[in-house]
Amino acid sequence: MAATPGNADFGKAINPDAELYLTLLENSDVGIVTIDQDKTIRFWNSWMEKASGHMTAHVLGKTMNDVFGDAMPSRLHSAIRDCLSLGMPAMISPSLNKSVLPLRPLPQFAEKFPQMQQSIRIQPVRISDGNLLCSITVRDVTLAVQRDQLLRRQAAELAELVTKTRRSEDRTRAILQNTIDAILVASEDGILEPLNARAQELCGPQGDPEIKNIIQFLLPDSGNNPPPKPPSDRLLTDLGTGVIEILACPANGHNIPLEVAISHFTAYGRYHYIITLRDISQRKRHELEIQNTMQELENSNAELEQFAYAASHDLQEPLRMVSSYTQLLARRYREKLDDTADEFIHYAVDGTQRMQRMIDDLLTLSRVGRHGKPFQPVALTGLFDAIEANLKRADSAPAGNIMRAPDLPVVVGDPSQLLQLFQNLVSNGLKYSDPAHAEVRISAREFESFWRISVSDNGIGIDPQYHASIFEIFKRLHGYGEYAGTGIGLALCKKIVERHGGNIHVESAPHEGSTFHVDLPKEHSVL
Ligand SMILES: Nc1ncnc2c1ncn2[C@@H]1O[C@H](COP(=O)(O)OP(=O)(O)O)[C@@H](O)[C@H]1O
Ligand SMILES: [Mg+2]
Incomplete structure (x- = not known):
């Protein structure tokens, strides 16, 4: 490639092999400018032409200030001056100096960088005639700057993330520390680590020397190499129930009953247990x-x-x-x-x-x-047959009509007590009614967990204010002369119903008749 005529002239003047060197300089991938003693430009390679838009023929013989005008960075101006007069080298870089030459960036950086990011080196060069020249080398460092910026941004993001993580860690630690429950973590190999202050207290030197063994014994994986079974007075509840209660005996203080909860999680590909100990004193x-x-x-x-x-x-x-x-x-x-x-x-x-x-x-x-006798299935139809027969047989029994729903169920209970219960209710119904029209109705209704057997009459009714007290022993609302009785009947009914795990209550108003509801559970847990 032929050198531009201006540069060639300069080259030949310096060295006979100039053409070779000039070609090399021309095609260099850095900008090369040489400034003469009189501050005018003596060499300007094609890289500089492309980057600045100023052609060599136009810049030779002019000063840098002539070429760049106001855009000429003052730092470069003074560096050229010091180089030519004092032989002082200098470096102008994006990290040290803000302003650089107005050079075009490569198209791929044009969007982000309005100017090429440059690193400029100013170097004194003494040539054979003893003159001091100033050599300027301009390097495109836009890519490096871009990388640097990216790195800085990532570093900032990382720093923020670290701060955030640290903050959330602090929070987690604060929560852990202030939890009343003791929290420990155990790794696969059964090593226990107290996570908070309460756990330290219980498992530390002042705590229970046995507690770690007990916890290890409770861990589901203690299978292969099981720790010794703790004494039975340290395990409070049956292990089969899922809830485990143990007794901690701290070195300094009272024994503490603890409820143990064990859950597991996987972290870094390994299995861990979280153990929570709750004071249930x-x-x-x-x-x-x-x-x-x-x-x-x-x-x-x-x-x-x-x-x-x-x-x-x-x-x-x-x-x-x-x-x-x-x-x-x-x-x-x-x-x-x-x-x-x-x-x-x-x-x-x-x-x-x-x-x-x-x-x-x-x-x-x-x-x-x-x-009381053991409970057994009792068919209410048969039971009320017996009640009616009893009432007929007794000469003092009140008269009246007894009507039954056809579908009375089979309930579970003590047959003779159920007989007493319903006989009392039926005879009350007849007794506290007008003997000429007395009518007692018996019906049943099924609920999810119990049967409701109801005994209704068309008698004198009961004022709501007495609905609770009539079930008390000896409580009667009438004189003996009016209606005979001891006032024990309903108390007995209540006691029987309660023994059966049920309820009895009355719905009634004066002159409106009364309905006694007896609720009997279908299932009996305690017989
Ligand atoms: N079916 C009813 N209708 C109106 N009052 C009733 C009825 N059953 C009970 N009582 C009232 O409740 C009181 C208590 O009943 P109870 O304990 O059976 O005693 P007793 O029948 O011996 O008086 C009765 O004295 C009566 O005043
Ligand atoms: Mg009675």
Whole structure:
């Protein structure tokens, strides 16, 4: 390739082999400019032509300021001056200096970079005539700058990510530390690591020296090399239930019942267990309190029943005596004394008979809990047949019409107690009605978990304010003269229904009749 005429002239003047060197310089992939002592341009290669748009023929003999005008960076101007006068080299680069020569970037960078990013080297060159020239080498570093920018951006993003991760890690750690439960993690090989303060407390030197063994024993994978089974008093609940309760015995302090939850997760291709230990002291305390109260209640109930039974049983004997002697008096002296004496004797006989009934009823009531028979299927149709037969047989039974739904179910219970229950309700229904029109209806309705057996009458009804109290023992809404009775019937009904795990309640209003609903569960867990 032939050198431009201007450059060639300059070349030949320096060296006879100039043509070769010039061709090399011309085709170099960096910009090369040589400045003369008088600051005018002496050499300008074709790279510079392309990048600046200024042709060699036009720039030779001019100064850089002439060529670039206002766009000439002042730093380059002073560097050329210092190079020519003092022989000082210089470097102008995008990282050190903002302004560079107005050169065109390569098309692929044009969008992002309005100017080519350059690294300019200013070098003094002494030639054979002793003159000092200034050699300027311009390198296109746009690609490097672009890479640098990308790297910086990625570094910034990375830094942000690290900050964020650290922040979320801090948060996770804070949550872990402030959790009341102790949290530990175990790797596949069973090594336990406490994750928070509570876990440190329990498993650390002040904690329970045995606890790690116990936890390792509970881990599902402890199969191959199982740790020794802890003493049974350290495992509180049956392992088969899924809920595991253990007892921690810390070196310094009270024993703590703990509930253990074990879950697993995979991290970095390995299996890990998360173990949560929850202090259940308070729950255990409550459970114990409830148990104690239940026991006390059971004891006092049993005592009461015992007392009622003993009292009514022992009362029978003297009462029988009074009863037989007053009846004897009545038979022997009726109409032999005066009218008042007859009346007194009548009251005495009547009183003892009532007392006899009350004691019988009390005895029955006290036997509900103690002498109950095992539950069995009871067909209600047969049961009500028996009730009707009983009522017919008894001479003092109230009269009336008993109507039954055709589809009465088979329920589960104690047959003789169910008979007492429904006989009481039926005879109440007849008793508290107008004897001429008394009507009692029996029906059943199926619910998901229980049967509702209802006994309705068309009698005098009950004021809602007494709907609860009529089930109390001895509670009666009428005088004995009005309707005979001991006031124990509904209390007995309630006790029987409760023994069957059911409910009894009444729907009624004065003069509107009454309906007693008995709900009996279909399934019985405790018989
Ligand atoms: N079917 C009913 N209709 C109206 N009142 C009733 C009915 N059943 C019960 N009672 C009221 O409830 C009270 C308590 O009943 P109960 O315990 O059977 O005692 P008793 O029948 O011996 O009086 C009765 O005295 C009565 O006032
Ligand atoms: Mg009654």
